[in-house]
Amino acid sequence: MRTATDSALVPFITRAAARLCPHLNAGPMVFLTTTFPLYGVHGTVYGLGVDGVKVVAQPDGPPPYGHQNMTTFLTSQMIRRLKSFTVVDLDELLKELAAHAA
Structure with missing residues (x-):
């Protein structure tokens, strides 16, 4: 399984995202x-054209690290591979984290 990484690793941002994201x-x-x-x-x-820098391609899927276009690629999200994971309810996780932080 692959997933995009972002700032949702911070608990209060995770709560806001869960509440606000449609x-x-x-x-x-x-x-x-x-x-x-x-x-x-x-x-x-991106690439260099006659008029300067221009968009060359917007790939449908994420090219892997080491791809030949990485040197001219403007990244919006990193993609990580999840090899082994446990699925947990967000509210349960936040309760556990709060209990351990106290």
Whole structure:
């Protein structure tokens, strides 16, 4: 399984995202993992044209690290591969985290 990484690793941002994002349902789930190697990136490939820098391509899928276009790629999100994970309810996780922080 692949996932895009962002700032949702911070608990208060996770709560806000769960409440405000129209793509998340009322009971969002969290994938807990101890291994999540980098796979590739989402973004846009740029190149130099007669009039300066221009968009060359916007790949449908994430090209893996090491791809020939990485040197001219503007990344919007990193993609990680989840090898082994546990699915947990967001509210349960936040309660556990609060209990351990106290």
